[in-house]
Amino acid sequence: MPSVSAEIAPHAPAPAGPAAQPLAQFFIPAAASLQERRPRTLKHGDTFAVFDHNGDALAGPGSPEGIYHRDTRYLSHLYLTTGGARPMLLSSTLRDDNAALTCDLTNPDLFDDGGRLILEHDLIHIRRSRFLWNATCYERLAVRNFDMQPRSVRLTLAYAADYADLFEVRGTRRLRRGHHHPPVVGKDGVTLAYTGLDGRRRETSLRFEPAPSQISAEVAVFDFDLAPHEMQLLFAQVRCDPEGEAQAPRRAFFVALRESRRALRVSSSRAASISSSNDIFNQAARRSVSDLYMLMTDTPEGPYPYAGIPWFSTAFGRDALITALQTLWLDPAIARGVLGYLAANQATKLDPVADAEPGKILHEMRQGEMAELGEVPFRRYYGSVDSTPLFIMLAGAYLKRTGDAETIQKLWPNIEAAIAWIDTYGDVDGDGFVEYSRRTAEGLVNQGWKDSHDSIFHADGTLAHGPVALVEVQAYVFGAWVAAAEIALTLGNAAMAMDFEARAETLRTHFDATFFDAELGTYVLALDGDKRPCRVRASNAGHALFTGIAEPKRAAAVVATLMTNASFSGWGVRTLAATEARYNPMSYHNGSVWPHDNALIAAGFARYGFRHEAARIFEGLFAASIYIDLHRLPELFCGFPRQRSHGPTFYPVACAPQAWAAATPLSLVQSCLGLGFDIATGQIIFERPVMPDFLNEITLRGLAVNGGSIAVALRRTGSEVVANVLSRQGDIRVVTMS
Structure with a gap:
């Protein structure tokens, strides 16, 4: 057998570094493709x-692998070998519920030092079962001998913790770092620790059962x-x-497994279900729902969807707000949690x-x-204009979907503060539009959803200087005025x-006169600091349809242009049209396809009544998902044209799940079916309702209204879609409008 030290796979330490040397605008360098790794x-x-697919975390330059807690990598290396060699992969699967x-x-075939075969391949089976629960990664390895004779099997686990900050993993180099403490090695485990320059001690405890036959600071x-045929x-x-004190690993595994499964069932049971x-x-669809609830994090204010793995597994304001809007029909509790959390973290002073x-x-x-x-x-950062x-x-x-005036009444001071921000800080120059700088x-x-440094520009490619008024931000402000009017009326303030309502209509008129460009056939991307329009065809214009700020007479032109x-x-609407100066289908925001952007479009x-066009978008994104691992739509993919019998081109560092x-397929279901709720x-x-070409029937169960729920099946009949109620609890009616 090789020595213990010989079985340690090489791993690179994190860059030494308080002062950081950031790349431009915290850009995520594409040194290694997540799509290639398919983690x-x-x-x-x-x-x-x-x-990785073996269940390992292989440290090295550009590797995002590891176990992270509160934006720090607590385990950067975990490498399993058997007989000194890496096991061969048979399969690697995530449960449907994640x-x-x-x-x-x-x-693999194992040889002695003289080159003699001592163990033929495929005789020892190793099954690794792993999950996370309460800041702990639990794992069970089942080792079984399928040979006809007894076998001695050696497994080795190599491990290391670099305690790299997530931004270091993303590519930021630091000039100074904290210090690692000497490892504490016990008979059945190891404790690794690091104290950062922030004075905080971070600690990783590894424990094993049964106790290893050999153990060091790096290997068990x-x-x-x-x-x-025996298994151990x-x-x-x-x-x-x-x-x-920790429970023994064996008992802790089963206790945590039971608790985690129970919690997941409780949270996901809130959601309506989809079958087709x-x-x-x-x-x-199942993967979408599972991803959504895996990303959900319980906060004191309620469930909150973290933005995405690996780079954005934290609270983002914009992402969570849009996710909550996309899933409001499915699970209103998400919206309530998002509103509560963001209200609790709303800015109260200038910083x-x-x-x-x-x-x-909050932005991030x-x-x-x-x-x-x-x-x-980004400790608590507010640099998003939308x-x-x-919010x-x-x-x-949320009020319209649930009738929950009590929650909205509690949030009213926060809503008023948000309204005051729009007036005082959003529209600094008083021109009626909200800008950012x-x-x-x-x-x-750039502080809209397209926040790359080069995403806002003029027709000749010249970057726009601020303050910048984005087309979609004006649309959101219009939506905010409409929502504020409905809330005020519900709370008994008709004059307010x-x-x-008057402010919404004034903005709509001003917006139409300023942003619509007949020659482009759509709305301009933005106004720069000199109020010059950025005459660029971009997906942002579709958000004007999303909130209803667009004059009805403009809708057909905008749809046709998009x-x-x-x-x-063919897969979806590009962030930027191929006719524009900065178009690049491989860019982050200038020609790629973003599923959530398409959902809002x-x-x-x-x-505006263009459901067949919405169904085309649905069909394109669904067709893309067929080619994607786990049928999981990523954060984005490249904007190259769709070709027959070819899948989409992946973006190398896109987060998945995001x-x-x-939430995009769930939102697209609502859009195509024209699904709405009348609480009164x-x-x-x-x-x-319209069905995309790939569906003939869809069934929604657990659609909740006023404490009751229904299950309804919708079927394509010729060119029509008909609804049939399968079950009903409570006084709920289904109305189909043609």
Whole structure:
């Protein structure tokens, strides 16, 4: 057998570094493709993990793999060998509900030092079963001998913890770092620890059962004597910042497994379910719902969807607000949790470093060492211009969907503060439009959803200078005024409601005169700091349809422009038309296809009666998902034209799962079916429903209104879609409008 030290796979330490050397605007370098790795991801609460298909985390330059807790990598290396060699992969699967990862492995041919075969391949089976729960990674390894004779099997686990901040993993180099403590090695485990420059001690505890035959600060070795067909078990746990005495790994595994499964069933049981005549779509829909609830994090204010793994597994304002809007029909509790959390973290004072102003809604929250030290500005960062109007929009949509005036009454001071922000800080120059500009050089240059440094520009490609008024932000502000009017009326203030309605109409008129460009056939992307229009065809214009700010007479032109070959790739609407100066189908925001962007565009199409065009978007994104691992829509993919018998081109560092991408198929179902709710009359409405070509029937169960629920099947009959109620609890009516 090789020595213990010989079985340690090489791993690279994190860059030494308080002062950080950030890349431009915290760009994520594409040194290694996530699509090439196709990693397996798990998440619970503030902990997530990225593994390869073998279940390993292989450290090295550009590797995002490891176990992360509160934006720090607590385990950067985990490498399993048998007899000194890496096992061969048989299969690697995530449960449909994302609750656990299972990797089936087997031994390769093993030779002694003289080159003699001592164990033929495929005789030893290793099954790794792993999940996360309460800041701990639990694992069970089942080792079974399928040979006809007894076998001695040696498994070795190599491990390391670099305690790299997530921004270091993303590519930011640091000039100084904290210090690693000497490892504490016990008979059945190891404790690794690091104290950062922020003075905080971070600790990783690894424990094993049975105890290893050999153990060091870097490696644990386990020897099994297996009779023919005998199986033995090894349990391992990795605890991040452990508190109190831990249970023995074997017992802890089963207790945590039971608790995690129970919690997942309770949370996901809130959601309405979707099934259809298309088995592949059923798999994609199940994965969407599972991803959504895996990304959900319980906060004191309620469930909150973290944005995405690996780079954005934290609270983002814009992402969560849009995710909540996309899923409001499915599970209103998500919207209530998002509203509560963002209200609790609303800015109350001026803080230029954080781009914070009273009433402004959060952009991003980080808990890592670099955020604590101010090396990146994201500890509690408010540099998004759209989160605040979206917050008001979501509050109004939640009230309309649920009738929960009590929750909205509690949130009213926060809504008023958000309204005051729009008036005081959003529209600084008083021209009636909301603009953004960063307060410090460290803040984001662009503060809409397309926040790349080069995403806002003029027709000749020249970058726009601020303050910038984005087309979609004006649409969101319009939506905010409409929502505020409905809320004020519900809360008994008719005069205030009339004022908000008047402001919405004034903005609509001003917006139409300023942003619509007849020659372009759509709305301009933005106004720059000199009020010059950025005459660029971009997907942003579709958001004007989403909120209803677009004059009805403009809708057909906007739809037609977005569905030309220059904009619609066949997979979805590109962020930027192929006719524009900065078009690049491989870029982050200038020609790629983003599922959530398409979901909002499709919702806008449906609002103005263009459901067949919405169904085309649905068909394109569904067709793309067929080619994607786990049928999981990623954050984005490249905008190359769709070709027959070819799948989409992947973007190398796209997050998957991503909350608003996971919610996209769910949102598209609503848009195509014209699904709406009338709380006052207890009605569920299907307005001019349309089925995409890949569906003939779809069944929705658990649609909830006023404490009751229904199950309804919708079937294509010729060119029509008819609804049939399958079951009903409570006084609910289904209305189909043609």
